[in-house]
Amino acid sequence: MKSFPNAFVIIIGAILFAWVLTFVVPQGSYERITDEASGITRVVSDSYEEAQGKHLSAFEVMLTIPRGIADRADVIVLILLLGGCFYVIEKTGALSQGLNRLVKVLKGREGLSLFIVSLLFTAAGVSIGMQEEVIAMMPVLLIFGKSLGFNTYTTIYMSYGSTVLGSSFSPSNPFGVIIAQQEAGVPLLSGSGYRLVVLGIAFLVWVIYLIRYNTKNRMEKVEVSTPHEKMSLNSKIILTLLGLTFIIVMYGLLQLDWGFMEMSASFFTLGVVSGLLGKLGVNGTGEAYVNGFKEMIFAAMIIGLANSISMVLKEGMIIDSIVYGLFGPLQYLSASVSGVLMMVAHSILHFPIPSYSGQAILTMPILVPLSDLIGISRQTCVLAYQYGAIMGDMIVPTNGALMAILAICGIPYNKWFRFAWKPTVIMLLIGAISILTAVHIGYN
Structure with missing residues (x-):
């Protein structure tokens, strides 16, 4: 398919799509506290509340492009x-x-x-x-x-x-x-x-x-x-x-x-x-x-542009809402099913949050109490995160490194996806089996 969008067009399209989502997904946020000694900001579990924030204007969305590159x-x-x-x-x-x-x-x-x-x-x-x-x-x-x-x-x-x-x-x-x-x-x-x-x-x-x-x-x-x-x-x-x-x-x-x-x-x-x-x-x-x-x-510019997607979602106040919607229902399921679905949810969440380190900081404080409630060990909770989120870097088009490499190699994203989805799914299946095993043996 010769007319398939290149990496630059895909990233710009993702930025605009993220902006549209800020008008569709309910706005909300978790409370956050900053540790004065380490300077690390953490999310407070069970603190999610819907909120009515300001919607980004078209010009503010365009501003996230140079800001994303600079960041x-x-x-x-x-x-x-x-x-x-x-x-x-x-x-x-x-x-x-x-x-x-x-x-x-x-x-x-x-x-x-x-x-x-x-x-x-x-x-x-x-x-x-x-x-x-x-x-x-x-x-x-x-x-x-x-x-x-x-x-x-x-x-x-x-x-x-x-x-x-x-x-x-x-x-x-x-x-x-x-x-x-x-x-x-x-x-x-x-x-x-x-x-x-x-x-x-x-x-x-x-x-x-x-x-x-x-x-x-x-x-x-x-x-x-x-x-x-x-x-x-x-x-x-x-x-x-x-x-x-x-x-x-x-x-x-x-x-x-x-x-x-x-x-x-x-x-x-x-x-x-x-x-x-x-x-x-x-x-x-x-x-x-x-x-x-x-x-x-x-390739360097693609890395910066991909960062703009997260900026739009954060400033549009829907990142926390997406997290809440993905992980909230897991508390009503069995430990084994919840562990596997937690991994799947992390893979989905990795599309709007291409930084897996940022994803850990955002989700772990929310998922740890949930895991304790369900009966999943915290180690298994970490497994679900690392297998789901990081393995997603093989296919998510919001990952700047992947898109930069595809741009250098001259491979359209759709052709890469057709190649990469099979080994990615196989690895996720191995991850799912390891999570089920971890739940069964009480991995801790």
């Missing part, structure tokens, strides 16, 4: 600088030489390469909840995939898709599980054994599905062009620095409380050093960075 400045800076860094490294020839060596090693072992790459990106999702960072890597990943005969869907699935899987089934995702456990009042990193077992099962099913799909949908291999048969010493140094930078960034995120700005500074430094080592010179390195920015600017 995600830290992520946009990361995407631009990370994208520029990879572009510089590519211009030095180090990436093409490294890919050529890697392709030779993996020649005839495409199944093994799918497994290894999926495992690496799953580990990144498990440990640091990687997602936006994949955007800048996508051009390189596409080259790698084509050199092994993978189509674009396979490449996205094994990289971005695997980070979503890892983030969703992780026992330690700092932006998902840790925040949800903190809000639920359970010990941080508790219950990890059960989560690891489910993660292992989900990963094996994920990779088997990917390998079967790739076997049926292989494309002709595209040779990686490289000016040198042997990898130069400078290229080896640059690629080593790239690996070290990822290790430093992961350590910073896990141990030093780093954010997007620290990550951006690390990759900017890597890009400058790589350009000089690759003999691009000062001007050549600067020009390569500028060209890298040009490649990433559309």
